[in-house]
Structures are given as C-alpha cells and as structure tokens.
Amino acid sequence: MTGESGTRIALIYPELLGTYGDGGNAIVLAQRLRWRGLPVEVVEIPAGESVPGSCDIYLLGGGEDEPQVLAAEGLRKNNAIAWAVTEGAVVLAVCAGYQVIGTSFPAGDGKIHDGLGLVDVETRRSFDSSEQPLPPRAVGDIVVEPAPELRLPVLLGYENHAGRTRRLPDGQGMPLGLVRKGIGNGTPDQTDGIVDRHVIGTYLHGPVLAQNPALADLLLSWVHGPLPALVGPVETEVLRRTRMRALEVSA
Amino acid sequence: MDMHRGIGNRRGEPWHADEAMTTPFPRRFSARTRAALAVEKLASSASRRLGRGSGEMIGGKLALQVSPQILTEVAAGRLAACVSGTNGKTTTTRLLARALGTLGPVKSNSGGANMAPGVLAALSRPPYDATAALEVDEIWLPKVARAIHPRAVLLLNISRDQLDRSNETRRIASLWRELGAELPDATAVANVDDPLVVWAASGWSNQIWVSVGQNWTADAMVCPQCANLLHRNPTGWWCSCGLARPEPIVAVTGPSEILWFGRLITASIDLPGRVNLGNAAMAAATARLFGVEVEDALAAMTGLGDVQGRYQEVPLGANGVHGRLLLAKNPAGWVEMMELLNTTPARPVIIDFNSQTADGRDPSWIWDVPFERLAGRTVLVTGGRKEDMSVRLAYAEVPHTVHPDAETAAATVHETIVDVVANYTAFRDILGRVAPMRTTT
Numbered sequence: 089m090t091g092e093s094g095t096r097i098a099l100i101y102p103e104l105l106g107t108y109g110d111g112g113n114a115i116v117l118a119q120r121l122r123w124r125g126l127p128v129e130v131v132e133i134p135a136g137e138s139v140p141g142s143c144d145i146y147l148l149g150g151g152e153d154e155p156q157v158l159a160a161e162g163l164r165k166n167n168a169i170a171w172a173v174t175e176g177a178v179v180l181a182v183c184a185g186y187q188v189i190g191t192s193f194p195a196g197d198g199k200i201h202d203g204l205g206l207v208d209v210e211t212r213r214s215f216d217s218s219e220q221p222l223p224p225r226a227v228g229d230i231v232v233e234p235a236p237e238l239r240l241p242v243l244l245g246y247e248n249h250a251g252r253t254r255r256l257p258d259g260q261g262m263p264l265g266l267v268r269k270g271i272g273n274g275t276p277d278q279t280d281g282i283v284d285r286h287v288i289g290t291y292l293h294g295p296v297l298a299q300n301p302a303l304a305d306l307l308l309s310w311v312h313g314p315l316p317a318l319v320g321p322v323e324t325e326v327l328r329r330t331r332m333r334a335l336e337v338s339a
Numbered sequence: 340m341d342m343h344r345g346i347g348n349r350r351g352e353p354w355h356a357d358e359a360m361t362t363p364f365p366r367r368f369s370a371r372t373r374a375a376l377a378v379e380k381l382a383s384s385a386s387r388r389l390g391r392g393s394g395e396m397i398g399g400k401l402a403l404q405v406s407p408q409i410l411t412e413v414a415a416g417r418l419a420a421c422v423s424g425t426n427g428k429t430t431t432t433r434l435l436a437r438a439l440g441t442l443g444p445v446k447s448n449s450g451g452a453n454m455a456p457g458v459l460a461a462l463s464r465p466p467y468d469a470t471a472a473l474e475v476d477e478i479w480l481p482k483v484a485r486a487i488h489p490r491a492v493l494l495l496n497i498s499r500d501q502l503d504r505s506n507e508t509r510r511i512a513s514l515w516r517e518l519g520a521e522l523p524d525a526t527a528v529a530n531v532d533d534p535l536v537v538w539a540a541s542g543w544s545n546q547i548w549v550s551v552g553q554n555w556t557a558d559a560m561v562c563p564q565c566a567n568l569l570h571r572n573p574t575g576w577w578c579s580c581g582l583a584r585p586e587p588i589v590a591v592t593g594p595s596e597i598l599w600f601g602r603l604i605t606a607s608i609d610l611p612g613r614v615n616l617g618n619a620a621m622a623a624a625t626a627r628l629f630g631v632e633v634e635d636a637l638a639a640m641t642g643l644g645d646v647q648g649r650y651q652e653v654p655l656g657a658n659g660v661h662g663r664l665l666l667a668k669n670p671a672g673w674v675e676m677m678e679l680l681n682t683t684p685a686r687p688v689i690i691d692f693n694s695q696t697a698d699g700r701d702p703s704w705i706w707d708v709p710f711e712r713l714a715g716r717t718v719l720v721t722g723g724r725k726e727d728m729s730v731r732l733a734y735a736e737v738p739h740t741v742h743p744d745a746e747t748a749a750a751t752v753h754e755t756i757v758d759v760v761a762n763y764t765a766f767r768d769i770l771g772r773v774a775p776m777r778t779t780t
C-alpha cells in the first residue's frame with residue numbers, strides 16, 4: 089500500500105476530533121517511521137473536505153458532542169474509509185471517534201445518530217433498563233490487559249466519556265482487551281474497545297500511542313510487515329514505569 | 340485583597356472577638372446579612388491568625404450559608420464589573436482595578452478566589468459603596484452576576500481547561516448568553532476574536548466589541564449558534580447562519596498600538612506580550628464605561644509588573660539564578676507563552692508540569708502544544724507529570740533534562756536568568772517556595 093511518498097497517515101477532522109490531544113497519535117506514528125528511516129506523510133483532513141481513500145492509516149480522535157455529530161455526518165458523505173479498510177488500511181479511532189466508527193451513538197440531547205458501521209459496536213448512554221439512573225461519566229486513568237492475540241504489553245491511558253459501548257450480537261471482531269482499572273466499554277464483560285481486521289476502536293486517550301509505543305508499532309507493522317527494530321525513546325520506558333507504579337499496576 | 344489604602348492587609352493585626360461582633364454594619368443590610376458579615380469577619384480573621392491562607396473561602400462560605408441574599412445586599416448601591424473567561428481573568432481584573440482606582444476606592448478579589456465566597460470576601464468590608472472589580476469563575480458567573488447586577492461584564496475567551504471538570508465549552512457560552520437576557524442594564528465587553536464569546540455576548544442588550552487577537556482557534560471551529568463549521572480567513576470568521584465577527588470598536592493593532600474608538604493610540608504597559616495588551620484593552624474599554632479616560636486607565640495599569648507572581652523574577656535555588664515565572668495551564672495559554680519565550684538571547688526554559696485536580700487530571704493536552712518550537716533551547720523538565728512532558732518533548736525532538744524540582748533544574752544552567760513555565764498547581768507550589776510572604780498591591 090505504501091507508495092513513493094511513504095506511509096500516508098490521515099488525521100481526520102482534527103478541529104472536530106482533536107479535543108483531547110489525540111492528534112499526538114499522528115506525531116507518534118510519523119516519528120516512529122522517521123526514526124526508522126522510513127518516509128511518511130501526515131495528511132490533515134480539515135472538516136468539510138472529502139476524505140481520500142488512498143491513505144494507509146486513518147486516525148480519529150475524541151471530541152465534544154456537537155463536533156462528533158458533525159464529524160459523523162461529514163464522514164458518512166463518502167465511504168472512503170470503509171473502502172480503504174477493505175483494501176487493508178489501518179484505522180485507530182479513540183473515544184468519540186470510536187463511537188463514530190460503530191453503527192450508532194447518542195448525541196448530547198440523547199438523539200441517536202448513525203455511525204460509519206466500520207465495526208460492529210453500538211453506543212448508548214446506558215444499556216440498563218430505563219428505570220435505572222444513567223451511569224456517571226467515565227473519567228480517569230484506565231488500564232487495559234490487551235487481548236493475548238495482539239501480543240502487546242499492558243495498555244495505559246486516560247478516559248473521559250459518557251457513552252457505554254457494546255458489541256452487536258454475532259458481530260465481527262473482538263474486544264481490544266480487559267479493563268483492569270477504569271470503565272472502558274462499560275459493559276458487564278469489563279472490556280475496552282474493539283479490534284476487527286486492521287481497525288481498532290478504544291476509549292484510551294493519553295494519547296494512547298504515546299503511552300503505548302508497542303501498539304503504535306503494531307499498527308505500523310500492519311502497513312509495512314515486520315519493521316526495523318527501534319530502541320526507545322527511552323523517555324517512554326520511564327513514563328510507563330512511572331505510570332504503572334502510580335497506578336499500582338504490574339507488568 | 341483590598342485596593343483601598345488604610346484598610347489594607349490585616350495579616351498580623353491582633354484579633355479580638357468583641358471587635359468582630361460589634362463592628363457596625365450599614366443599617367440597610369438585613370439583620371441576617373449583618374450577622375453573616377460578622378461571621379465572615381470572625382472566620383476569616385481567625386483563619387488568617389491560624390495561618391490557613393487568606394481566610395476568604397471559609398469566611399465567605401459561612402456567610403453565604405447564614406444569609407443567602409448577602410451578595411445582593413453588599414453589592415447594592417455600588418458600581419461593579421465582573422471579569423470572566425478561561426485565560427487572563429486574574430490579570431485583567433488587576434488591570435481593571437487599577438484603572439478604576441483612578442476614580443476612588445476599589446474592591447477586588449485580587450487573590451484569585453473567584454467563586455461566590457471569594458467575591459463576597461472582596462465586598463464584605465467597608466466602604467460599602469466602593470466600586471468593585473471582580474474576577475469570577477466561568478461557571479459561577481451567572482450565579483454571581485445575577486446577585487450583584489454588575490454594570491459591565493468582561494467576557495474574555497472560552498477554551499479547553501480542566502476538561503475532566505467541565506467538559507463543554509459551548510455549555511459555558513450558553514450559560515453566559517442566557518445571563519445576558521437577565522441583565523438588561525449591563526454591558527458585555529466582549530472579545531470578537533472568540534466565536535463562543537461573540538455568540539454569548541450577542542444575547543446581551545449592550546456590547547462593546549474588542550479585538551484582542553487570538554492565537555488559539557482550535558476550540559471554536561464549530562458555530563455555537565447552529566453547529567455548522569465556521570469559515571475563517573486572516574481578518575475574521577463567519578458562519579452561513581449569519582453569526583460573524585463583529586467590527587470591533589477597540590482593537591489591539593500592534594505591539595504597542597490600540598485602535599480606540601476611531602483613533603490609533605500608543606499603548607504600552609509593563610506586563611509583557613500581546614496577550615496582556617489585549618487584557619489591558621478589555622480593561623480600558625470597561626473602565627471607560629465607568630468614566631475613566633483611556634490615557635488615565637493605561638497610566639494606572641503601567642507599573643503593574645506582576646500578577647500573583649506571574650511575570651516576576653525570583654531567585655531560584657542558591658546559585659543566584661533567577662527565574663521569570665510564567666503560567667500556562669492549557670493549550671491556548673501555552674501558545675501565548677511561546678510568544679513571551681521569544682527573547683534574545685534565548686533563555687533556558689524550565690517546564691514545571693502537574694496534573695492534580697485543579698490542573699485537570701488528564702495531561703494529554705500537552706500534545707496540542709507546538710513544543711517543536713522550543714528546539715534549539717536549553718529545556719529542563721520537572722513536576723508531577725515530568726515523565727509525560729519528557730515523552731512529548733522526545734517526540735518533538737527537543738533535547739531536555741529531567742529534574743526533581745525547579746530549583747535543582749536551575750542549579751544546572753550557566754545563565755543568570757531562566758524562564759519557568761508552570762501550570763496551575765505547579766505555579767502555586769513554586770511561588771509558595773520562592774516567595775511565600777509576598778504581599779500584593
């Protein structure tokens with residue numbers, strides 16, 4: 089998939105889906121390619137412009153309610169990302185972006201909007217019976233034990249969302265992992281996120297790839313195959329050790 | 340907290356219960372409010388005597404419980420202005436208080452306690468007809484302004500700050516807009532470069548539109564009125580629904596120039612940077628409503644060299660290194676600080692970064708700050724989340740060193756002055772260590 093210009097990373101609608109620092113995921117991916125001597129191009133797709141189908145990696149971040157609805161409307165106008173995914177493209181969608189790539193999600197007023205349907209999940213404020221009070225907003229540090237198939241170390245991040253997200257019955261894909269600390273999907277199976285083909289949805293901010301470089305390299309290997317080894321940056325190792333100590337999480 | 344000489348700082352004065360209980364309060368106050376004022380005075384002087392900070396919060400909280408109407412009563416019969424916004428409210432309040440001080444005594448919560456108890460503390464001592472320049476928290480603004488009926492409300496800006504506390508910028512704009520409908524006699528002094536502020540102020544009966552320039556636009560890409568995408572060009576912004584940048588009557592047009600009601604005037608204050616000239620323009624436009632000439636307002640603002648320790652140079656550690664203290668608590672604030680860091684020669688920069696509750700627990704916003712611009716400088720990192728900042732700088736390819744605290748970091752530099760950029764609690768802590776007994780003027 090990688091053309092002469094190198095790996096193309098699309099940062100989707102950063103002005104709508106960039107409220108929680110998730111644009112950092114593009115910085116991390118690009119640097120981890122550059123540091124390996126591999127060419128890379130980050131393509132910012134401003135809201136209102138059509139999304140090209142020719143990118144290797146699509147990044148969607150968190151956003152507030154109205155921008156999220158606007159982003160979903162914009163992305164539904166052409167199905168470039170869905171087409172690219174069938175061609176093997178990688179998608180990392182965080183928080184509001186995760187909700188948008190599912191089949192449906194609620195806006196601030198409770199109205200249900202259509203998502204892109206890239207993955208078989210749906211989001212609501214609650215899946216409990218209507219007599220139950222709505223669950224509180226999920227805000228705080230989150231730690232996820234990734235699905236063993238992914239061969240990743242423990243995932244660290246920060247979550248800040250009101251929605252609860254569940255897989256559709258008989259849906260494709262598997263959860264990204266089990267929640268060790270925090271809320272994540274907020275469903276009884278205590279999972280966070282979804283992985284289906286090369287699409288990952290998750291509630292982890294941080295940005296998630298800054299705190300979890302192994303996940304960044306997994307996405308890059310989906311584009312490139314096996315990657316040249318990259319040591320460091322040593323700062324990330326220090327950060328992960330510090331956070332795991334602070335959160336009382338063992339590796 | 341008192342601007343009025345002669346009343347002054349009570350710290351260190353002997354304290355007598357009978358004095359507090361017998362101080363006569365104006366007879367127009369209800370018995371309940373007079374009792375509440377006595378309680379406030381008692382509590383805050385006791386709290387000061389015991390060394391628990393300024394005592395404003397505890398006294399104010401108790402008084403509000405004793406007399407819920409107390410804010411309305413102590414504000415009645417005086418001119419007041421409220422200053423609110425995400426960034427710059429403490430500085431702008433100080434500038435406004437100095438400008439209004441040219442007319443007579445001014446009361447102000449210059450200590451930064453900006454919720455109802457802090458506002459009450461500023462208004463709870465005589466003279467009860469002194470003009471008030473009040474900093475008010477964004478969320479608290481409606482409650483406070485409804486009680487005190489200000490003549491003017493400065494609406495500075497709305498951007499992301501402490502997202503895990505109050506996560507909707509539009510919600511704040513909406514609260515402000517509804518407030519305007521309830522205050523038909525008040526004037527909104529509003530920043531035309533922030534679409535959220537313009538939409539909020541458009542709901543008011545009267546506006547004075549001020550352009551302060553805005554380097555940070557990422558929080559206002561969506562129209563607050565109709566939720567469509569805003570259009571932007573270098574001179575403004577607009578939406579297909581009709582909401583657009585109003586033509587300002589006051590505008591910062593250069594590093595020391597302001598467009599002022601149709602004429603260009605030279606303006607400079609001692610606080611550095613375009614951001615502070617913008618704050619001064621907002622304050623001067625407000626002071627004009629109270630009858631202060633712009634020349635007098637600017638003259639009064641000049642001479643303010645620091646605000647709650649911001650911009651002041653303090654000794655840092657034992658090696659004779661001085662640090663200029665700068666506050667940056669969100670992406671918009673950091674982008675403003677980048678401009679101030681552009682000194683020649685470039686100073687070393689110490690970044691002191693925390694994520695305590697008052698800072699916002701989520702440190703990921705640092706990825707929205709263009710730290711790449713610090714390349715080529717000596718950068719030193721410290722604070723409770725120094726490891727997160729260190730990773731950010733690594734990816735920005737900014738070489739840096741990591742230290743246990745700012746003083747230790749300063750001991751490693753060879754220059755005599757460094758810039759220290761800290762976020763909220765980091766700033767508070769460093770100020771507490773290097774200048775614990777500083778009094779404000």
Ligand SMILES: [Zn+2]
Nearest residue numbers: 562565578580
């Ligand atoms: Zn509009």
